[in-house]
Amino acid sequence: AQSVAQPEDQVNVAEGNPLTVKCTYSVSGNPYLFWYVQYPNRGLQFLLKYITGDNLVKGSYGFEAEFNKSQTSFHLKKPSALVSDSALYFCAVRDSSGTYKYIFGTGTRLKVLA
Amino acid sequence: ETGVTQTPRHLVMGMTNKKSLKCEQHLGHNAMYWYKQSAKKPLELMFVYSLEERVENNSVPSRFSPECPNSSHLFLHLHTLQPEDSALYLCASSQDARTGGYGYTFGSGTRLTVV
Numbered sequence: 001a002q003s004v005a006q007p008e009d010q011v012n013v014a015e016g017n018p019l020t021v022k023c024t025y026s027v028s029g030n031p032y033l034f035w036y037v038q039y040p041n042r043g044l045q046f047l048l049k050y051i052t053g054d055n056l057v058k059g060s061y062g063f064e065a066e067f068n069k070s071q072t073s074f075h076l077k078k079p080s081a082l083v084s085d086s087a088l089y090f091c092a093v094r095d096s097s098g099t100y101k102y103i104f105g106t107g108t109r110l111k112v113l114a
Numbered sequence: 115e116t117g118v119t120q121t122p123r124h125l126v127m128g129m130t131n132k133k134s135l136k137c138e139q140h141l142g143h144n145a146m147y148w149y150k151q152s153a154k155k156p157l158e159l160m161f162v163y164s165l166e167e168r169v170e171n172n173s174v175p176s177r178f179s180p181e182c183p184n185s186s187h188l189f190l191h192l193h194t195l196q197p198e199d200s201a202l203y204l205c206a207s208s209q210d211a212r213t214g215g216y217g218y219t220f221g222s223g224t225r226l227t228v229v
Contacts, residue, residue, distance in 0.1 A: 004156075009154075034217050036218075036220075041123075041222070041223075041225070042222050042223070043118070043120075043204050043205075043206075043220035043221045043222045043223050044204070044206075044218070044220040045220070046217045046218070046219070049216070049217055090157070101159060101170070102159070102218070103156070104156050104157040105156060106154060106155065106156050107156075
């Protein structure tokens with residue numbers, strides 16, 4: 001069965017420091033992996049995706065994520081955090097078998113402290 | 115605006131009321147989805163429509179009734195809801211429900227409170 005785990009409910013980081021939001025997944029076949037961000041009272045916004053190709057994927061707002069097949073991880077990273085990055089981040093996975101189900105994690109709240 | 119518009123943004127309804135949530139997209143997408151977002155839970159997929167045909171119904175109680183009259187519009191009809199149905203209801207669309215993996219475009223959601 002497909003699953004996604006975001007082990008941290010909340011991550012706190014000082015402004016200007018690098019940030020990492022963790023995600024691990026379990027899926028049969030090749031995974032399609034996504035990160036979404038949700039600001040208060042808004043829907044989810046697409047940040048980046050991994051389908052195939054380079055393991056390091058670059059996305060919106062300076063975010064990037066690294067696909068690690070051996071560790072079944074897809075951690076979200078940013079070299080220098082901004083206060084405006086504070087939001088709820090969701091990892092999602094879909095398998096490549098042709099189903100249309102995306103499985104979302106429970107979300108990680110990122111707080112960037114000034 | 116993200117290209118997917120949901121109305122109303124907020125809704126308070128009694129348990130005996132009937133109301134509808136509306137979702138509209140003009141992105142040329144062929145698939146539309148309803149998700150339920152409750153605090154500290156993963157997003158729950160409720161319904162999937164592909165080319166106006168319902169292709170997924172994830173054991174959702176019958177008090178939730180979806181309708182997709184065309185590929186641009188999606189409704190969620192609500193009746194005799196329970197307080198535990200209070201949540202953020204998100205609509206999303208994608209180019210194709212069955213192929214690719216290009217991600218969703220989400221609306222801003224309807225915050226539903228059942229009293």
